[in-house]
Amino acid sequence: MGEILLPLLILCPLVASMIISVSAGRVGTCAIGAIACVGVGLSAILGIILSVMLLSGPAAGVLPVVLWRWIHVAGFSADIALTLDRVSMVMVLVVTVVGLLIHVYAVGYMREDPGIARFFSCMTLFVAAMLVLVLASDLLCLFIGWEGVGLCSYLLIGFWYDDPANTAAARKAFYMTRMGDAALLCGLLLLATAAGSLHIGAVLAAVADGQVAPSGVNVAALFILVGALAKSAQVPFQTWLPDAMAGPTPTSALIHAATMVTAGVYLIARLHDLFAMAAPVMALTAVLGTLTLLMAACTAMVQSDLKRILAWSTISQLGYMFLALGCGVWQAALFHLMTHAFFKALLFLTAGAVIMRAGHEQDIFRLGGLRHAMPGLTAAFVVGASALAGLPLVTAGFYSKEMILSGVWHVHFGLTREWTLSGHPLWGMALLGAFLTALYIFRCVFIVFCGKPGTVATGRTSRLMGIPLGCLCFLSLCGGVIEMPDTLPPLHLFTALLDPKTPLSHADEPVWLVLAGALAPLAGLGVARVLWGRAAPVMREIPGQAAITRLARAGWGMDALYDLVFVQPFRLLTWLAHHDILDQAITGTGRMTRAISGRVFRARAGFLDKLAVWGTRARGWAGHLLGRLDNGRVRWYAAWIAGGLCAGLAMAVLS
Template sequence: MGEILLPLLILSPLAASLVVFVSAGRLSACAVGTLACTGVGMSAVISVILSVMLLSGPATGTLQVMLWPWIHIAGFSADIAFMLDRISVVMILVVTIVGLLIHIYAVSYMHDDPGIARFFGSMTLFIASMLVLVLASDLLCLFIGWEGVGLCSYLLIGFWYDTPANTAAARKAFYMTRMGDAALLCGLLLLATAAGSLHIGTVLAAVANGQVALSAVNMAALFILIGALAKSAQIPFQTWLPDAMAGPTPTSALIHAATMVTAGVYLIARLHDLFVMAVPVMALMAVLGALTLLMGACTALVQSDLKRILAWSTISQLGYMFLALGCGAWQAALFHLMTHAFFKALLFLTAGAVIVRTHHEQDIFRLGGLRHAMPGLAAAFITGASALAGVPLVTAGFYSKEMILSGVWAAHFRLTHEWTLSGHVLWGIGLLGAFLSALYIFRCVFIVFFGKSGTTATGRTSRLMTIPLSCLCVLSLCGGIIEMPMTFPPLHLFSALLDPTLPPSHADEPGWLVLVGAIVPLAGLGVAWVLWGRPSPIMREIPGQAAVIRFARTGGGMDVVYDHLFVQPFRFLTWLTRHDILDHAITGTGRLTQAVSTSVLRSRTGFLDILTLGGRRGIRSADHLLGQIHNGRVRWYAAWIVGGLCAGLAMAVLA
C-alpha cells in the first residue's frame, strides 16, 4: 500500500496544478480554490496515513519506491526514486498540513483576483516540488524539486507582474538563488565523482567508510552549504527575501514558513553525517547562522513595513536553525523548523487579514488601536508573536529555541590541535537574538494593536480565513510540548520520532540554561512594553539619524555591495550588447581602413600620373633639343667640336 501512496502523495497536488493551469479562465474562482485545496488536502491525508504506517514499524524502517531508472552509465547511476524515513515524515507533515491551511486561507484572500487560476496553479505546483525535494532518495532527483520550488517562487513573487517593482523582486530572488543552485550542483558533481552515485544512502556510506577523501568532503560540504545559504536567505544571500514580500500574502506565508526557505535546513539535516566529517564547514555554518540571526533581528527592529518586519524575522529564525545545524544539533534545527512553520504562517496570514481590512496599509505607524476593531486578529497575532519571542511554557517557540540554545552551549569545534572554538560565545549571540526577537515583535504588537488609533478598519474576516488562523494558533501554542527540556517532565517525543536510538540532544544541559532562556524573552517583552506599550510610550519610531540605524534599515548595505559588484557591471555589459559596441568598433575600423586605402590609392595614382606626365614632357623637350642640334649644317657641327675641345682642354688645365 505504501508503494502506491508515496507517489500519490506527490501526484495529488501535481495533478491539481496541471488541471488548474489547463482550465485557466474556464472555471470559477470557487471551483479553482476547491480543486487546489482538494489536491493539497489529499496529500495531507496521505501524509498522515504514511506517517502512522512508518512509525508503527521498526525504528530504523524506511519506505522506498523507485519509479524508473534515469541515468546508468559506467561509474555513475541515478534514479527517480522516493524514500520515506523519520526525517522526511516531519517535513511532509509540515509541508502538507501548513500548506493546506494556507490554501484554505487563500481561497478567500484571492477570491476577487482575475489571476486566481494562475495563483493556485503555482501554489499547488510549489507543494508538489517541495514534496519531491523532501522525499527524493537520490540527490539528483532532489535537485529537480530544488529547482522546482525556485521556479514557483519566481512565479509567485512576481504574480502581480503589472508593477515593475514586483517583477524586479521576482528576478532578484531568481538570480540570487540560482547562484546558490550552481554551487549546489558543483557539490553534487563532486560527490558523484567521488562516490560513483548520488543515492543519499550510498553517498553517506562512502563518506563514513573513508572512500571519499577529506578534502573532497570539505569542498562538497562547502558547495552544498553555499546552495543552502542562498535558498534559505542567509548571509551573504539574505537580500532577496524581504523583497519577496511583493507577492500575495499567502505566497509569503508559504515561502517563509514551511517550504522554500526551509529547504536548505532540510538538506543539511538530511546530509548531517557528511557535514560531521567537515569540521571547518560546520564552524563556518554556525558562525554565519549566529551572525544572520543577530543581523536579521536588528534589521527587523528598525523596519516600519509590517510584512518586511516578518520577512527579516524569518531570516533571523533561519539563522537559529543554521546555528543549530553548525553545532551538530540537527534535531533541534528540525524541531524549530516545525514550530517556526506554525507561528510564522500564523503571523503572515494574520498580517494579511489586517492589511486587507485596513485598505492595504502596511506601515505600522499608520496603523494603531486595532485591538478594538479586530480583537480576534489581535489575539491571533499576539499568539504568533509570543511563540516567535519564545514566551516560556505556553508557546511552541520556547521549547524549540531552548533545545537549540542547549545544543549550542554544549558544542565545540576542534579546528586545529591548538585552537578550539567553544559554543559558549555562539550561545551568547543566540541569547541576545532571543531578547531582540521579543523586542522587535512586541514593538510591532504594541504599535499596531495598542498604539494610537490610525487607519480605520472595515469589514469582517471571512470564515475561510478564520479557520486556518484558529488551527495555527493551537499549533503555535501546543506544538512544542512534544519535546521538553531535561529539567521538565521527561517527554521527548520529537527526538524519539527522529531517532529512537539516540538520547535527546539536550540531555546534558545545566538547569540554569532553561531559566536564562525563559527570562530573556520576558525581559525583551518588558523592554518593548516600556518603550512602546505604555499609555505614554517613551518612543514611537526609533530615530534614524544615527549611521548604524540607517545601515540596519538597509539590511547591512548588501544591496549596495551587490549593485556595485554585480548589477552595474552586468548592466554595462547589457548596454554594450544592446548597442552592439563591438560591431560598431569593427565596422568603424573597417571604414577607416577603407578610407585610408582609398587615400593611399589616390595619392599613388596622382603621383604616378604626375611622374609620367613630367617624364613625357622631358623626353619631348630632349627630343626637340636633339632635333635642333642634329640639323645637318656643317658649320654647326664644327662649332660644337671646337666648343667641346675647348671645354676638354680647360678641364685638363684646371685639373
C-alpha cells in the first residue's frame, strides 16, 4: 500500500501544476484555485494516512519505495527512491497541511490577478519539489528537489515581472542560493567518492564505520553547511530573503514558513549523525546561528516595512534552528521548525490581508488604529506575534524555543581532547534574542493596530482568507503542547515521535532556566508596551546614531559588500565582453602600428631624398673646388707640395 501512496503524495500537486499550466486561459479563476487546492489537499490526506501507517508499525519502521535505478557504474550507484520515516513524516505534514492552508488563502487573495494560473502552477510545483526533497532517500535525488524549490522560488519572487525591482529580487535569490548549491554539490561528490553511494543510510553507515577520513568528514560537512546556510538565508547569505518580499504574500508565506528556507534545517537534521562526527563544523553552525538570530533581530527593530519586519524575523528564527543543530539538539530544531511554520504563516497571511485592505500600504508608520476597523485580523496578528515572541504557556513558540534554550544550556563543544567550550554564552545570547524578538514584533503590533488612525481600511476579509487564519491561530496556540519541559508537567510526545528509543529529556533542568526563558519575552512585551503602546508613544523610531541606523536598515552593509566584491567586477567583465575590449585593443594596436610604419616610411623617404640632394650639392662643390685647384699654375702646385711636406715633418716631429 505504501509503495503506491508514497509516489502519489508527490504526484498529486505535480499533476495539479501540469493541469493548471495546460489549461491556462481556458478555465475560470475558481476552477484554477480548486484544482490547486484539491491537488495539495489530496497530498495532505495521503500524508496523514501514511503517517498513521508508519506510526502503527514498528518503532524503527520506514516505508521505502525505489521508483527506478538511475546510475549504476563501477564504484557508484544512485537511485530515484523515496523513504518515509519519522523525520520526513513531520516535514511532510508541515509542508502539506500548512501549504494547503496557504493555497486556500491564495484563492481569495489572488482572485483578481490576471496571472493566477501561472501563480498556482508555480505554487503547486513548489510543494511537489519540497516533497521530493524531504522524501528522497538518496542525496542525489534530494538535490533534484533542492534545485526544484530554488527554481520555483525564482519564478514566484519575480511573479510580477513588470516591475524591474521584482525581477532583480528574483535574480538575487537565484544567484545567492546557487552559490550554496555549488558548495552542496561539492560536499555530495566528496561523500560519493568516499562511500561509493549517496544513499543516506549508506553514507551515514560509511561515516560511522570510519570509511571516510575525519578530515573528509569535516570538509564534506562544511560544504553541506554552506549549502544549507545559503538556502536558509543565514549569515553571510541572508541578503536575499528580505528582497524576496517582492512576490505575492502567499508566496512569502510558503517560502518563509513551510518550504524553501526550512530545507537547510531539514538537511542538517537528516544528516545529524554525519555532523556529529565533525565537531568544528558543529561549533561553527552554532556560532553562525547565534550571530544570525541577533543580527536579524536588531535589523527588524529598525525596519518600517511590515513584510520586511516579518522577513527579518524569519531569518532570526532560522538562526535559533541552526543554533540548536549546532548544539546537537536537532529534535528541538525540527520542533521549532514546525511551530515556526504555524505562526509565521499566520503572520504573513494576516499581514497580506491587512495590506490589501489598507490600500496596499506596508509602512507601519502610515498604518495605525486598525484594531477598530479590523478586529479579527488584529486578533490573528496578536496570536501570531505572541507565538513568535514565545509568550509562556499559551503559545506554541514558547515550548519550542524553551526546548532550544534548554539544549543549548547543557551542551559542551569538544573541539579537541583538551579544548572544550561551554554553551552558556550562546544560551545568554539566545535569551537576548528572545527579548529582542518580543520587542520588535510587539513594536509592530502597537504601531499598526493601536495609536492614532492612519490609513483608512476598506472592504472585508473574505471567508476563503479567514478560514486558514483561524486554523493557523489554533495551531499557533496549541501546536506546542506536545513537547513540554520537565519543570512543567513532563510531556515529550514530539521527541518520542522522532526517536522512540531515546526521547530528549532534561530531568535535571533547573527551574530558573525555564523562568528565564519565560521572563525574557514578557520583558520585551513590557518594554514595547511602554515605548509604543500608549496613546502618545515615547518614541517613534529607534534612537541612535544615524549612520548605525542606516547601516542596520541596509542589512549591516552585506549588500554593499557583495556589490563591491562580486557584482561590480562581474559588471566590469560583462562590459568588457559586450564592448569586445580585447578585439578593440588588438585592432587599435594594428592601427597604431600601421600609422607608425607610415610615419617612419615617410620620414625615411624624406631623409633619403634630402641626403641625395645634399650629396649632389657636395659633389658639385667638390668638383668646383678641385677645378679651382687644378688650374695649371706651377707655382700653386709647388706651394701645395711644400705645404704638405711641412705638415708631414711637423707630425713626425710631434709623434
